Amino acid sequence: MTDVIRLVVADDHEVTRTGFVSLLAGLTQFEVVGQACNGQQALDLCERLLPDIVILDIRMPVLNGLGAARLLQERLPSLKVMMFTMDDSPDHLEAAMNAGAVGYLLKDASRHEVIDALQRVAAGEQALNSSVSAQLLRRLTERNASGAAPVTLTPRERQVLGLVASGMSNREIGEKLGITTGTAKAHVERVIGKLGAADRTQAAVRGIALGLVTQS
Structure with a gap:
């Protein structure tokens, strides 16, 4: 070359x-x-x-x-x-x-x-x-052998996950989506739970790996 x-x-x-x-x-x-x-x-x-x-x-x-x-x-x-x-x-x-x-x-x-x-x-x-x-x-x-059920997120949860993956805090997510910081935090915690993740970073990584992250 x-x-x-x-x-x-x-x-x-x-x-x-x-x-x-x-x-x-x-x-x-x-x-x-x-x-x-x-x-x-x-x-x-x-x-x-x-x-x-x-x-x-x-x-x-x-x-x-x-x-x-x-x-x-x-x-x-x-x-x-x-x-x-x-x-x-x-x-x-x-x-x-x-x-x-x-x-x-x-x-x-x-x-x-x-x-x-x-x-x-x-x-x-x-x-x-x-x-x-x-x-x-x-x-x-x-994963293929286990036939595990797919993770299902609502459109709002997918949006929140995308913002988490971009590194935004709960406050920044709230400002971006026009919701309170508390509501943003609740969305983030629900997404973390659905993905079976330990924290925000792991949730973002798993969400991207599963093709669940969307751009906002």
Whole structure:
């Protein structure tokens, strides 16, 4: 592959961003054209710079990596998304893939693994952490075998779940939907319960993995 692969790197920790860039030092096939500290900045940069690949952390302020990935898939379908994260849960991998990611790499990956993943993603292939993807495959197999009943949310609950997945607080959800903070909190707690999640983050991840998250 002779063309330069243009990248945008998004992570709310500057050390991680600069470390990722340093990994690619001296490799002329890659060019980091932009860096962002949250998902919204990544979205804006990608729309302006049109890179080949965007590297997203999952946990970021303003707009998390999963929310950014879904919006980028809608607005820039040819852009390839790779997650670079500490989250080694199959829930997060499934959510990332449903959000449009074709790469999923853990932050303890070696330089060789990072470069190999970028090359594979640029070539149109998937590049998924092997241990996490194996866990996900086992989970999907067990889920299909169990015939578990699907989770059903009302249109309002799906709307609330989408806002939770975007990182909004109960107060922000209330302001967005024109309801009180208390009512927003009740909706969020009901959604968490229906999804069998332990907290808001797990509810968001499971909702995305199950295809229940809608944009508001």
